[in-house]
Amino acid sequence: MLVVPARPDVAAKADESRLAAWGKSLRGHPLVGPALALLLLIIVFSFASDRFLTATNVSLVLQQTLVLGMLALGQTLIILTAGVDLALGAITVLATILAAKLAVGGVPEELALLLAVTLAITASTLNGWLVAKVRLPPFIVTLGAFTVLTAVSYLLSGSRSQTIPKGFLTLLGQGVSIGGVFVSWGIPTLLAAYALFAHILGNTAWGKHIYAVGDNPDAARVAGVRVERTLIGVYAVAGLLYGVGAWLSLGRIPSADPNAMANIALQSITAVVLGGTSFFGGRGKVLGTLIGALIVGVLRNGLTLAGIDSLFQDIITGILIVATVSLDQYSRRRST
Template sequence: MSTTKLPPIAQLGPFIALLIACAFFSVTTEHFFSGANLSLILQQVMVVGVIAIGQTLIILTAGIDLSCGMVMALGSIVMTKLAADLGLPAPVAVLAGIAVTAAFGLVNGLLVTRIKLPPFIVTLGTFNIAFAITQLYSGAQTITEVPEAMTWLGNTFALGGAQVAYGVVLMILLYLGVWFWLRETGAGRHVYAVGNNPEATRLVGIPTERVLLGVYVLAGAFYGLASLLAVARTGVGDPNAGQTENLDAITAVVLGGTSLFGGRGMVLGSLAGAVVVGVLRNGLTLMGVSSVYQVLVTGILVILAVTVDQLSRKAAR
């Protein structure tokens, strides 16, 4: 079976789960299917959704990135402080923030490829480093004087009676672009090959270390774009953001059908997984269910998704 393909049911699984969740909450709640509520769900997941793109690329190579949320928070602080304190033009400040997050991706990638450290340990360390730098650089203070150009993606436009944020459109376009790259280009297929069997990939002449390094840097760039979306959505640079987004992104990727063992998955599934989590939290909130039970349901779904992945791997042997 091709490493870039999944069985049809595995590809459709996240989308089926999304349809079931939407159908359930449309019956059990009164306002779930309103345009305003659906628009709110998409706005709530757009930051984690973009982080999940980078997380998907790393998990496809059989790695994992625990630092993604804090790197995103650092990027948001860098771009907002440069604009607010130094008066840099918004585009320059945003590019500087993305450069910082991409640099963290480069550090992660170099430690994984050159020193051969496990991705889990490397990114656990850079999670703490990013958190410390974020707190020190911001003085643990929220940056409020954010230029309007940085919050533009948080603005909305009318579509079918709902107000859709421009950031949501950007998220969808990024997913479509990465989906096309992974599916239709040689470089994208190399990502799957490295995750499926790195030694065999190296023996056929594909530079596995270069592919891995590129994946980590690219993931870092996506975290930078997520930084911009976080600023656009909240209107501030928050040094306390990003502390749970790593787990949310991993949850979205796992629910989206990407194998934690690498080499199998579809990036569009991660978008569906992120929206599934958003729908569950929103629907349960509308039902008046405590947030503790929302976390419980999400945890059960993650375990079920990994169990299905493990069983499917055994069945394919």
């Protein structure tokens, strides 16, 4: 029997500092860090404000996190392929405007939604095609798409927000009250989407291919993975999620506003990175993104309740992003 020697450096590091050992155990369980951070925030804010843990406020945080959560799920898929999507907010807003405009113009709401979701899928698939086939950097492609689609949204809406009546388009905003906490249909929708993609990434060949493409596209190609198809597929599926995100958005606030979601691309990246997914691709879990989205939601809400100026909220969020990516970089350098 051959014995392949283990990494010689592992044994030599018996004297490593406690901090490094702590970091190592955190790396072993990628969701422990984000979950602890969320728990810590909840504890701190519940002391900082009496209103934080009230049923009304919990409902508010959950509703505010729904759209971000759905969009961040698509962002996770794209970041796993070593890409990034700056256009997701613009795509979602355009989908809400198209749906609202069609519905108000007399198109059946179901058809209006179908067309809006199709638009979202088409726009994102086009991004994926440019990334995979034309080999443009995702940052540039989605920056261009963001700019174009934002302008299209203003043109299509005449720069005005369009209110829609209660109906199929606002369905996901309906719901039931459980112990005073309002649970909209959007919440099970979001949880189902996360469960589905946890399964896809963890247990299916396509999921493995997404990680492989993000980690080492040349290795994936040599192994027989159709890298370009996988990439385009990821952007298409992200587009579908943005379409559902548009539906969630109309459920929460029954109007389509071209000024909405200006910061959601950056917030979604924050949620993904806080959730432990590597910004450099190939590593991460969707459940982490759900926690990351809740961290972003809780942080905003808690800091507001604690009476902290929104500019300071931005400063804190920005520092969090940089700190999290630094940790990721550090752990990458240590482990390769």
